[in-house]
Amino acid sequence: MKGFYGEFGGQFVAETLIPVLDELDKSFELLKCDKDFNDKLNDLLKNYAGRPTPIYYAENMSKKYGCKVYFKREDLLHTGAHKINNSLGQALSAKKMGKKRIIAETGAGQHGVATATVAALLNLKCTVYMGSIDAKRQSMNVKRMKMLGAEVKVVDEGTKTLKDAVSAALRDWVSSCNTTHYVLGSALGPYPFPKIVSHFQSVIGKESREYFENLGIMPDYIIACVGGGSNAIGMFKGFLDVESVRLVGVEAGGISDKDGEHAARMSFGKKGIFQGSLSYVLTDKSGQISNVHSVSAGLDYAGVGPEHSFLKEIKRCEYHYARDKEALDGCLELCKLEGILPALESSHAVGYFIKNASKFKDKTILINLSGRGDKDLEIILENMEGAI
Amino acid sequence: MKGFYILGGYPDMKKFEEVFKYLAEKADFVEVGLAYNDPVADGPVIAEAASKVVKSNIKIDDILKIVEAYKKSKVYIMTYANIFYQYGLMEFSQKYGKLINGVIVADLPNRMHGFFYDNGFDIPIIPFVTPESREEDIEGLKGTKADFIYFVGVRGVTGSNVNFLDDELVEKVKFVKKMTSKKVVFGFGIKTKNDTEKVMTYADGFVIGTEAVKRQTDTTQFKRFINSIIE
Ligand SMILES: Cc1ncc(COP(=O)(O)O)c(C=O)c1O
Numbered sequence: 001m002k003g004f005y006g007e008f009g010g011q012f013v014a015e016t017l018i019p020v021l022d023e024l025d026k027s028f029e030l031l032k033c034d035k036d037f038n039d040k041l042n043d044l045l046k047n048y049a050g051r052p053t054p055i056y057y058a059e060n061m062s063k064k065y066g067c068k069v070y071f072k073r074e075d076l077l078h079t080g081a082h083k084i085n086n087s088l089g090q091a092l093s094a095k096k097m098g099k100k101r102i103i104a105e106t107g108a109g110q111h112g113v114a115t116a117t118v119a120a121l122l123n124l125k126c127t128v129y130m131g132s133i134d135a136k137r138q139s140m141n142v143k144r145m146k147m148l149g150a151e152v153k154v155v156d157e158g159t160k161t162l163k164d165a166v167s168a169a170l171r172d173w174v175s176s177c178n179t180t181h182y183v184l185g186s187a188l189g190p191y192p193f194p195k196i197v198s199h200f201q202s203v204i205g206k207e208s209r210e211y212f213e214n215l216g217i218m219p220d221y222i223i224a225c226v227g228g229g230s231n232a233i234g235m236f237k238g239f240l241d242v243e244s245v246r247l248v249g250v251e252a253g254g255i256s257d258k259d260g261e262h263a264a265r266m267s268f269g270k271k272g273i274f275q276g277s278l279s280y281v282l283t284d285k286s287g288q289i290s291n292v293h294s295v296s297a298g299l300d301y302a303g304v305g306p307e308h309s310f311l312k313e314i315k316r317c318e319y320h321y322a323r324d325k326e327a328l329d330g331c332l333e334l335c336k337l338e339g340i341l342p343a344l345e346s347s348h349a350v351g352y353f354i355k356n357a358s359k360f361k362d363k364t365i366l367i368n369l370s371g372r373g374d375k376d377l378e379i380i381l382e383n384m385e386g387a388i
Numbered sequence: 389m390k391g392f393y394i395l396g397g398y399p400d401m402k403k404f405e406e407v408f409k410y411l412a413e414k415a416d417f418v419e420v421g422l423a424y425n426d427p428v429a430d431g432p433v434i435a436e437a438a439s440k441v442v443k444s445n446i447k448i449d450d451i452l453k454i455v456e457a458y459k460k461s462k463v464y465i466m467t468y469a470n471i472f473y474q475y476g477l478m479e480f481s482q483k484y485g486k487l488i489n490g491v492i493v494a495d496l497p498n499r500m501h502g503f504f505y506d507n508g509f510d511i512p513i514i515p516f517v518t519p520e521s522r523e524e525d526i527e528g529l530k531g532t533k534a535d536f537i538y539f540v541g542v543r544g545v546t547g548s549n550v551n552f553l554d555d556e557l558v559e560k561v562k563f564v565k566k567m568t569s570k571k572v573v574f575g576f577g578i579k580t581k582n583d584t585e586k587v588m589t590y591a592d593g594f595v596i597g598t599e600a601v602k603r604q605t606d607t608t609q610f611k612r613f614i615n616s617i618i619e
Contacts, residue, residue, distance in 0.1 A: 012469050014429050015497045015516035016543060018525070157435070158425065167428045174429075175543045177520075273469040273495070275426065287471035288425045288442055 003191030004278075005310035011190040012273045013170070020177040025192040027097050032199060037096060044088050045203065048121070049078045051085075052207045055366070060337040065357040068364040070219070072208050074231065074371060075342060079114045081371030082204060082231045087114035087183055089200030091122050094181035101125040101180040105169040107134055107162035107227070108298035108345065109141025110371055111185030116150035126150040129168040131161040134297045141375055159291055162301045166275050186228020187305035190276035194305050198233040205238020208366060217364060223248045224368040225348040226266075226319065227298045229305035231370035236317060246318070249308060250352040252294030253321030259284070260291040263300045266312055266319035274303040280312070295324035295383060296344035296376070326351035328383055331373060343371035344379065389536065389573055389593025390584070390618060392600045393419040393466060397446035398437045399605045404451070406607045409458040414618055419492065419595060420455060422448055422467035429468075429494035433598045448475060456487055462535065464514065466492040469504075478508030490514050490534050498529065514538050517564050517572070519557065529568050536571040537564060539591065550577035552586040561590050581617050 003009050011021060031037045045051040053076050058069045074082040087104075094102050102124050106112030112128040119126030128150050135142050135154045145152050158164040166189075173182045187197040212218050222239060224232035226249040239245045254262030262268065265280040272281035274289060282290040282302040294300035311317040322330070327344055330351030334340050342350060346369045353360065353367060373380065381388065392415050397404050411418045423441035427434065448471070455463055465488050472480055472493065490512040496504065498515045505513075512534040517526060519541070529537060539561055542550050551557070552574075564572050573593035578584060580599075587594045596617065603610040 010500060010503065011497060012495045012500060013497060014494060014518075014540075016518045016520055016540060018497045018499065019520045019522060158439070163426065167426055170428050177543075271473075273473050275428070276495075278473075281470075283470060283474060285474060286448065287468075287474035289470070 005307045006313060008279050008306035008309040008313075009191055009194060009277050011276065012278065013190045013276050014174055016174050017177065017190070021190055021192065023097070024196075028093060028192060028196050031093050031096060037092065041089055041092055044092070045085065049084045049088060050076060051203065053077060055208060055211045058338050061334070064337065065354070065360065067357070067360045067362055069353070070364070070366045071340070072204060072235065072366060072368045074204060075340070075346070075369045079110070079117050080374065081110040081114065081343060082201060082234065083111040083114040083185060083371070084117070085203055085234070086185065086197050086200040086230060087111065087118045090181065090183045090196065091115065091118040091124060094183070095122050095124065097181065099124070099179060099181040101127070101176070102183050103127045103129070103169050103172050103176075103180055104183045104185060105129045105162065105165035106141075106185060107131070107165065107301065108296065108343070109134065109138035109145070109375060110298060110343070112150070112152070113141050113144050113148070115183050115185070116145040116148040119150060120148045127153060127172065129153050129155055129165040129172070131159065131165050132156045133160040134162065134165070137379060138297055138375060161297070163275070163289065170275070186230040187233045187307060188228045188275070188277060188279070188303060194277065194307055197230050198237060198307065201230050201234025202237040204231065204234040204368065205236060208235060209238040218242055218245055219366040220244070220363040221246045221248055221360060221365045222368070223250060223349045223353055223365065225250050225299065225345045225370060226304060226308060227301055227345060229308045231368055233305060233307055235368045236311070240316065247311075247316065248352070249317055249319045250348045251319060251321040252296060252299035252348060253323040253326070254293040255324055261293050262321065263292040263294050263302070264321040265302070265304045266308070267321055271309075277306045279306040279309040280304055295327060295379060296348065298343070298345040299348065320352055322348040322351040322355065324383070326355050328380065330354050331380060332384060332387060340369070341373040342369050343373045344376045346370045347373070389416045389571065391415055391417040391419060391573065391593060391595040392614065393421055393595055393597035394604060395421040395423060395434065395437050395441060395601050396451035397423065397441045397444065398601065399440065400444070401446065401450065401454070403604060403607055405454050405458075407604055407610050408454055410611055411614065412458045412460040414614055415461055416593070417462040417464060417489070419464045419466045419597070420451065422451065422465060422471050424468040424471055427468065427494075431598060434601050437601050437604070452484055452487065459487065462489040464488065464490045464492055466494070469493050469496050472504070472509070477504055481509050481511045485511050492538060498525065516540055517560070519543065519560060526564055526567050529570070532568075532570065536573045536593065537568060539564065539572050539574045540576050541574050542576040552583055558590050565592070584617060
């Protein structure tokens with residue numbers, strides 16, 4: 001069936017959105033092969049966002065853990081995370097489709113900031129939905145969005161986090177889809193969003209592949225954190241056909257295995273239908289969506305992009321989790337050893353690596369640093385009292 | 389076809405039982421909502437009520453027991469895809485296929501009905517038409533097993549304001565009736581007797597949701613409201 005990855009994906013949304021999703025799919029298929037569009041996008045990616053991002057060989061860390069560790073530096077991008085790749089691509093498409101307004105949801109605020117930024121750049125009106133808990137714990141990003149001219153709508157319903165921001169954005173879009181494009185922030189939601197977002201993020205994997213091809217080696221492992229799954233899918237896409245490369249997604253293990261205290265959908269979730277697609281989801285037997293927790297606002301989401309569920313099912317990728325504490329330790333370790341402050345999302349990938357370092361002995365590992373940690377300083381300091 | 393949407397188990401089982409029993413005798417059909425904690429298609433009134441039901445842990449089977457006990461009119465279950473999916477698509481239809489006349493699934497667009505049917509669901513799924521539906525979308529509904537087509541008159545969530553005599557709306561409903569030879573029921577945004585009278589000049593029926601749910605907490609008021617619409 002069109003729009004599915006194996007049994008995952010689909011379009012589980014209000015009928016009202018079907019014509020817009022079709023229009024979006026059609027225009028995306030045209031634009032993605034359009035030379036003008038790609039020239040413009042590549043120019044912005046390079047000169048505005050700062051691509052290609054470097055790959056950094058982490059000598060101190062490698063020495064300490066007895067392996068070769070490389071980092072893909074998406075944290076060096078304009079606005080501080082990989083999210084700008086997707087926001088630029090989608091906002092530019094929206095402009096080409098004649099839309100005057102864009103909306104977005106945001107958890108950590110990074111996607112909101114990236115979208116508000118490109119809205120300013122491309123002269124589009126912009127509204128960003130954000131759960132009230134997230135708005136509080138990422139208040140700096142709320143201020144940034146406002147400075148950039150975006151309207152931030154704080155959502156005080158349900159769990160007051162990303163899930164409810166997505167619902168609010170979907171509700172807005174149902175009423176405004178004639179004039180508005182929804183810049184969905186991760187490789188999830190109804191088809192064609194998972195396809196579009198992974199396309200715009202695949203630049204991460206492409207650049208990484210080129211780098212290692214030039215070195216004449218391939219990494220043994222690639223590790224990326226998985227919130228909705230966009231930075232991970234963007235990276236994995238570059239290596240899916242290289243069987244020797246083991247692809248590892250790291251979810252938020254929160255504080256325990258207990259329902260409501262983590263966001264590890266692949267480990268504890270089941271197949272379900274949530275916010276547009278069939279995928280692994282944290283849901284109870286009666287069909288209610290479970291509460292989630294993570295120290296990192298960008299990872300606490302009950303669903304995950306459908307392509308990841310498919311890659312898990314066919315065993316091409318493996319999915320594990322890192323606890324809050326392991327992520328925080330990973331964050332501090334990277335600061336101390338390499339002078340890099342990673343986002344708490346990316347810190348999950350680092351934390352997983354450190355915890356399992358013995359498994360990686362003598363191997364070559366590429367870790368995707370999806371973003372930088374400036375936005376998380378307060379949370380880090382709050383949680384690591386005494387350690388710093 | 390005069391129909392009302394009420395939320396299963398709201399505000400508690402006893403009051404729900406009373407309003408369901410009343411409606412089953414008075415209305416042509418009753419839509420029974422099963423609460424979901426991510427109700428993207430619902431406005432604040434229904435969403436808040438649903439969140440209370442979810443917190444009180446009421447079971448789907450208990451709601452359907454009440455439906456079974458008092459059912460006289462047609463009954464449609466309205467909810468979201470994950471509720472049926474987690475219950476088991478086949479299990480649900482084996483258990484309740486004889487009892488209920490159809491389901492309305494807010495996040496299951498027409499083109500995804502096949503996904504439900506292919507996985508063992510065999511209760512008729514009511515199709516949606518919206519002001520945005522294209523001619524080919526509507527033509528595809530000719531063969532539906534459902535009793536009627538649900539016309540979502542609003543770009544937005546339940547409880548919004550609508551101009552019921554808008555030319556485009558009226559023409560669209562007439563077109564759907566002609567194209568599919570099916571009954572068309574107008575949903576979303578209806579509040580008063582006056583609204584229903586306007587809608588009934590071109591549609592075969594209507595559903596009132598938000599205004600009914602608002603009164604579920606006070607059964608006397610609820611009954612008075614139903615009478616004001618029906619009589
Ligand atoms: C820096 C960073 N990394 C990762 C994520 C997780 O999202 P995704 O899995 O879509 O990359 C976020 C989300 O906000 C983020 O800000």
